[in-house]
Amino acid sequence: MLPFHYLPYLAAFLFCAGLIIVIVKRNAIMVLLGIELMLNASNLNLVAFNQQYPAELHGHIFVLFVIIVAVSEAAVGLAIVLRVYQYYQSSVPDEIAELKG
Amino acid sequence: MDNSFQLLAFITLLAPVASFITVCLIAVPNPKTISFISIFWMLLSFVSATILLIAFWKNQPLVLALDWFIVGDHSFSADLALSNRSILMLVVVAFISFLVHLYSAAYMEGDPDWRRYFAMLGFFTFSMQGIVLSDNLLFLFIFWELVGFSSYMLIGHWTKKPEAGRAASKAFIMNRIGDAGFLVGLMIVWATYETFSITEILLSPTTSTWQSAASLCIFCGVIGKSAQFPLFTWLPDAMEGPTPVSALIHAATMVAAGVYLLVRMYGLFTEDALLVVAVTGMITTIIGAVAALSQYDIKRILAYSTMSQLGLMILAIGMGVVDAALLHLLTHAFFKSCLFLSAGIVIHALHKAQPAHLHFDVQDIRNMGGLKTKLPTTFATFLLSGASLAGVPFFSGFLSKEAILTALVTHTNLISLLMLVVIISVSFLTVLYTFRMIWLVFMGEARTIRSLTPEEPSWVMRLPVVILALCSLWMLVSWNPFDFKGWMLPPAEPSSYAVWITIFSVIWVGVAVMLSWYIFNRGQSKTNEALRNGFYVDKVYGVVLGVVISTSSSAVSFIEKRWIDRGIHAMVYVQVILAHFVAWVDRVFIDGTVNGTARLAGLGGKITRSFQGGNIQLYIFWAVFAIIIFIIWAIK
Amino acid sequence: MNGVTILFYFFIILAGVSAGAIVFSKNVFKSALFLLVSLLSVAALYVLSFAEFLAVAQILIYAGGILVIIIFGIMLTTKISGRPLVVENTHILSGGIAGISLFILLTRFLPSLPSGATSGLQPEDIRVIGLAIFSRYPVPFEVAGLLLLIALVGAAVVTSHLKSKA
Numbered sequence: 001m002l003p004f005h006y007l008p009y010l011a012a013f014l015f016c017a018g019l020i021i022v023i024v025k026r027n028a029i030m031v032l033l034g035i036e037l038m039l040n041a042s043n044l045n046l047v048a049f050n051q052q053y054p055a056e057l058h059g060h061i062f063v064l065f066v067i068i069v070a071v072s073e074a075a076v077g078l079a080i081v082l083r084v085y086q087y088y089q090s091s092v093p094d095e096i097a098e099l100k101g
Numbered sequence: 102m103d104n105s106f107q108l109l110a111f112i113t114l115l116a117p118v119a120s121f122i123t124v125c126l127i128a129v130p131n132p133k134t135i136s137f138i139s140i141f142w143m144l145l146s147f148v149s150a151t152i153l154l155i156a157f158w159k160n161q162p163l164v165l166a167l168d169w170f171i172v173g174d175h176s177f178s179a180d181l182a183l184s185n186r187s188i189l190m191l192v193v194v195a196f197i198s199f200l201v202h203l204y205s206a207a208y209m210e211g212d213p214d215w216r217r218y219f220a221m222l223g224f225f226t227f228s229m230q231g232i233v234l235s236d237n238l239l240f241l242f243i244f245w246e247l248v249g250f251s252s253y254m255l256i257g258h259w260t261k262k263p264e265a266g267r268a269a270s271k272a273f274i275m276n277r278i279g280d281a282g283f284l285v286g287l288m289i290v291w292a293t294y295e296t297f298s299i300t301e302i303l304l305s306p307t308t309s310t311w312q313s314a315a316s317l318c319i320f321c322g323v324i325g326k327s328a329q330f331p332l333f334t335w336l337p338d339a340m341e342g343p344t345p346v347s348a349l350i351h352a353a354t355m356v357a358a359g360v361y362l363l364v365r366m367y368g369l370f371t372e373d374a375l376l377v378v379a380v381t382g383m384i385t386t387i388i389g390a391v392a393a394l395s396q397y398d399i400k401r402i403l404a405y406s407t408m409s410q411l412g413l414m415i416l417a418i419g420m421g422v423v424d425a426a427l428l429h430l431l432t433h434a435f436f437k438s439c440l441f442l443s444a445g446i447v448i449h450a451l452h453k454a455q456p457a458h459l460h461f462d463v464q465d466i467r468n469m470g471g472l473k474t475k476l477p478t479t480f481a482t483f484l485l486s487g488a489s490l491a492g493v494p495f496f497s498g499f500l501s502k503e504a505i506l507t508a509l510v511t512h513t514n515l516i517s518l519l520m521l522v523v524i525i526s527v528s529f530l531t532v533l534y535t536f537r538m539i540w541l542v543f544m545g546e547a548r549t550i551r552s553l554t555p556e557e558p559s560w561v562m563r564l565p566v567v568i569l570a571l572c573s574l575w576m577l578v579s580w581n582p583f584d585f586k587g588w589m590l591p592p593a594e595p596s597s598y599a600v601w602i603t604i605f606s607v608i609w610v611g612v613a614v615m616l617s618w619y620i621f622n623r624g625q626s627k628t629n630e631a632l633r634n635g636f637y638v639d640k641v642y643g644v645v646l647g648v649v650i651s652t653s654s655s656a657v658s659f660i661e662k663r664w665i666d667r668g669i670h671a672m673v674y675v676q677v678i679l680a681h682f683v684a685w686v687d688r689v690f691i692d693g694t695v696n697g698t699a700r701l702a703g704l705g706g707k708i709t710r711s712f713q714g715g716n717i718q719l720y721i722f723w724a725v726f727a728i729i730i731f732i733i734w735a736i737k
Numbered sequence: 738m739n740g741v742t743i744l745f746y747f748f749i750i751l752a753g754v755s756a757g758a759i760v761f762s763k764n765v766f767k768s769a770l771f772l773l774v775s776l777l778s779v780a781a782l783y784v785l786s787f788a789e790f791l792a793v794a795q796i797l798i799y800a801g802g803i804l805v806i807i808i809f810g811i812m813l814t815t816k817i818s819g820r821p822l823v824v825e826n827t828h829i830l831s832g833g834i835a836g837i838s839l840f841i842l843l844t845r846f847l848p849s850l851p852s853g854a855t856s857g858l859q860p861e862d863i864r865v866i867g868l869a870i871f872s873r874y875p876v877p878f879e880v881a882g883l884l885l886l887i888a889l890v891g892a893a894v895v896t897s898h899l900k901s902k903a
Contacts, residue, residue: 002742002786003742004786007782008844009844010749012840012844014753014756014775016836016839016843017756017757018756019721019836019839020760020832020835021759021760022832023718023721023725023831023832023835024718024826024828024832024833026827027765027824028814029765029807029810029814031718034759036772036803036807037772040776040779040799043795044779047786047791050788051786057866057869060791060866061866061874061877063788063791065881067791067798068881068884068885069881069884070798070803071885072884072885072887073888074807075888075891076891078810079891079896081810082813082814718827718828718832722828722831722832722835725839728839729842732846
């Protein structure tokens, strides 16, 4: 039998990697990349935990919807990044500090 | 029923306040409007008081409970006491106040401080009605002081006159002396009875020593407010105020407040205290009557006469004749305010007619004379109310005096005999000074004012006077002009003395009138200097206090230079050192704490501000941080 | 340890390593390619978990769609600025703390799968998923379609505004 119980560990690793990317990288596109990685990690978890309930397909269906949302997010996010880039001539989130208090 | 009583009492009490507030706040500079508004409020007060009287008459006394505030276990209430006496008094106050407002509208014409005058009149009326209605002794004291304050404001109304200011502060300070006693009395009452409710105090069992002390202390307040011996000297001086004010405050209402308080607190007074009250009243009534006989200033005559009459009332209360004293208070309020207002008309008319080059004192009766033909209405009203004051039959004054006499005759001890003699001689003197005044002012030949042509003022001034003069007739008290047991007094047991007392009074007054006719018809009378100055009581005060104070002050200054100064110097050095130390502590610790707190707050602000760096990635970091903490907290 | 198990471990390691490589990579374009590798490994793991439909969707949408969009975005942004594709790091400390502590929390304290869990799914079960979507979850499916449409329009509007301004 395959060692499915390792999948949540992989998912956790992917998620944390995505988080680190989101926090650390000085590029908006890299941030988006990290977010995609985190979504993927959650998908992996859903698939892995669905193994416990083989009769049900909730996990798989949910993954499908997460993918759809991820696509929308990626499309809108990239559009925003382009817009911001055009406006500020920069895709570095540090430099876009309009929210500074 | 209680609710409607309460509503009426509140309207009566608060309409003068409304007058005070509207007059103070209204943005109309036109004096006519202001006087119109305040007259309207007073009319409202008077009408509601009258309705209350008609609705309430002969009901059982009623206390309208109003919670004021609660300290610990003691709740202080601003109760209103409704009884026949208080409502009757309320009507009199509202009525005379209304008439005086009306009169003032004409009398004070052209006065620059019109607004203040009417505001204070309204305020005074409110305070006076507060005294009348209040059932709480402490509350009553507050109103008592407010009355004193508004009296001060009104006596000193003409701020340009230095005498007015002096008279105002004199009245205020004299009243304070009495009120200090009153305050001590309040403390004793609280310590003894643990309540300020007059109703409850009067129902409490007697505790003779402290009760005497409390009643005497309260009587001190009465002495001050009702101008009794030895604190009476402020009343003649208070005549520096406008004449309507004298009529309202120093004849009809405020000085009567003391008498009213005595009537309210009568149950508290022990026999010893009542004796003191009676003797004080006796001394005052004699001094007032004799001094009134020798004054030249028309308003001062009336002031001393008021004093004398108040002394008479207090004497009566001291002898236990409470109802008759109250009756005399009411009749006196009407005829004395009428006398004052008539005198005001005389002064006003003379003042208007006085040509610029001819300067004389328009209040000095030696300058007057023969005004009978020039001011016929005023002469009539003055004659009517003066007759009432003198106790001529068919007038209210006759009835109320007779009531006092009848009640006194039934007592058969030595003191009441003495008092009876005093009252009879004082009423004789009353007739004398009243007719002297009428004679010198209205009859005979015109003296200094011969060339003047004074005119009767407008109906606004004459109407209140005429109404008050009509109120001096016997109908006010009872339909039978020789029977004082009218509608006001409770039906007493029939007295066998009553008839011959009436006959005696009539004869006595007749003799007095004839004698005065004989004396004053012969012309100018000389008066005694001592009498004119109110027995020099004021001067005695000045001299005694001056000598005592100057000697004692030089002794004190010697002691002070010798010993106290050194002590003070030493104390000062210690204090300076201490102050430096305190300043150091202040700078280092207290300022340090304060500044430190401020710096800490600033630091906190800086730290929290750094979270708002505008960097989205840091926001995410903090969000994750919070989530981590939350997870740790959740799995614990 | 048969071949399938070796493959499973291989893809797990591949996904992990490529994800780690994204973290340490300094080049945006290479990062995107590492992400591609990671996503494809995850797709392979889906296959091994008997979720073929999801694997196909993963490859089509992530690898085919999103990655293309991202690379497109990279090219557009670098084209405008003319900057190199090098990415610098900030907040390394806070990012590291957050990531590592979260990882420890997730692996140590949260419930995990019991070892030896089996999958009852068979390769033919794509049909089952299709039936489930259209019978049990039609409304979420329609809403998801609406969401896609709105995202499409939104992205188009945002970027078209860009053109008119530029």
